Amino acid sequence: MMKLRPPVVSVYTVPTDAPEADGTLSWDTTTVVIAEVSAADATGTGWTYGPAAVGDFLHEHLGPLVEGRDALDIPALHDAMCRSVRNAGRPGIAACAISALDIALWDLKARLLELPLARLLGVARETVPVYGSGGFTTYHDTHLAAQLNGWVHGQHIPRVKIRIGEAWGRAVTRDLARVRAARHVIGPEAELYVDASGAYTRKQAVRVGHTLAEHGVGWFEEPVSSDDLKGLRLVRDAVVSDVAAGEYGYDLPYFARMISAGAVDCLQIDATRCGGLTEFLRAAALAHAHGLEVSTHCAPHVHAAAAASLPNLRHLEWFHDHVRIEDMFFDGALDPTGGEVHPVCGIGHGLTLRTEEVEEYRVA
Numbered sequence: 001m002m003k004l005r006p007p008v009v010s011v012y013t014v015p016t017d018a019p020e021a022d023g024t025l026s027w028d029t030t031t032v033v034i035a036e037v038s039a040a041d042a043t044g045t046g047w048t049y050g051p052a053a054v055g056d057f058l059h060e061h062l063g064p065l066v067e068g069r070d071a072l073d074i075p076a077l078h079d080a081m082c083r084s085v086r087n088a089g090r091p092g093i094a095a096c097a098i099s100a101l102d103i104a105l106w107d108l109k110a111r112l113l114e115l116p117l118a119r120l121l122g123v124a125r126e127t128v129p130v131y132g133s134g135g136f137t138t139y140h141d142t143h144l145a146a147q148l149n150g151w152v153h154g155q156h157i158p159r160v161k162i163r164i165g166e167a168w169g170r171a172v173t174r175d176l177a178r179v180r181a182a183r184h185v186i187g188p189e190a191e192l193y194v195d196a197s198g199a200y201t202r203k204q205a206v207r208v209g210h211t212l213a214e215h216g217v218g219w220f221e222e223p224v225s226s227d228d229l230k231g232l233r234l235v236r237d238a239v240v241s242d243v244a245a246g247e248y249g250y251d252l253p254y255f256a257r258m259i260s261a262g263a264v265d266c267l268q269i270d271a272t273r274c275g276g277l278t279e280f281l282r283a284a285a286l287a288h289a290h291g292l293e294v295s296t297h298c299a300p301h302v303h304a305a306a307a308a309s310l311p312n313l314r315h316l317e318w319f320h321d322h323v324r325i326e327d328m329f330f331d332g333a334l335d336p337t338g339g340e341v342h343p344v345c346g347i348g349h350g351l352t353l354r355t356e357e358v359e360e361y362r363v364a
Contacts, residue, residue, distance in 0.1 A: 102276020
């Protein structure tokens with residue numbers, strides 16, 4: 001038995017490199033909560049993005065729960081964590097805390113067995129396709145063009161996504177102007193995606209969707225609120241672009257409801273929210289059983305190894321904020337040049353936290 005020692009939790013807040021916003025929210029910092037868990041002579045690292053309270057919950061509630069248990073028994077550990085939050089409520093802070101610790105446990109198990117995490121999970125593909133994600137509504141035209149150029153013409157990533165739905169859908173003229181500008185920058189061959197962050201009404205989303213088709217937009221993310229499953233289905237049936245959602249899934253039943261409603265063409269899953277890699281893999285299998293592809297949401301280095309194990313993967317989101325943070329915080333960051341990453345390397349997820357270098361951002 002490889003007994004777990006108490007997790008070590010740290011919280012960091014990093015300013016964005018420019019003001020950022022999507023259709024329904026704006027921000028100028030990003031907070032990352034990191035969990036390190038050890039057994040024998042190995043340490044696994046996991047993380048999530050969310051409020052500092054996630055770290056408090058992880059340290060005070062989940063830490064004592066897993067201490068002394070067998071590091072290899074991840075299903076039992078995951079089940080114990082999920083059962084323990086019944087009265088606290090699973091969605092939100094509790095789910096993010098479970099996610100960070102579960103991710104750390106998978107990294108630890110792979111390191112104890114001296115395997116790449118992708119090999120431990122089983123490889124369906126050696127490489128994972130990525131798409132560049134950013135294009136915030138706060139970006140002026142020059143900034144937007146520079147970011148898109150960097151991905152498509154600099155790193156040769158043939159898929160990119162920008163945010164639309166500015167001001168809760170009250171700036172449609174500018175939204176569509178930015179779509180036209182993005183298409184002009186990336187050229188006719190690259191895939192163009194948009195994310196409305198649930199900003200539009202149902203009929204508004206349909207009207208916008210018809211214009212998006214004229215510019216070859218193949219991915220329309222959260223055209224209406226992801227809580228409006230019927231609305232997602234109505235938009236999906238009315239537009240040419242694939243409709244995607246799922247990033248706010250905090251448990252498996254959420255994904256089951258979305259799939260059963262016929263709400264999406266591609267299911268998004270975020271392991272830093274849904275319950276870690278354990279629940280991520282279950283959600284992906286559920287989608288596969290219904291003939292759906294999946295795409296990972298944000299936190300690319302959390303998802304890369306697990307994504308390599310999925311037969312129904314479409315792609316991995318190379319999200320600007322989290323790429324910047326993960327490049328700063330970890331040795332071993334992946335290179336997306338050519339439009340794909342190669343996560344089948346190293347031991348565990350292949351990343352090492354640069355503790356001293358990022359101390360200036362630590363808040364807890």
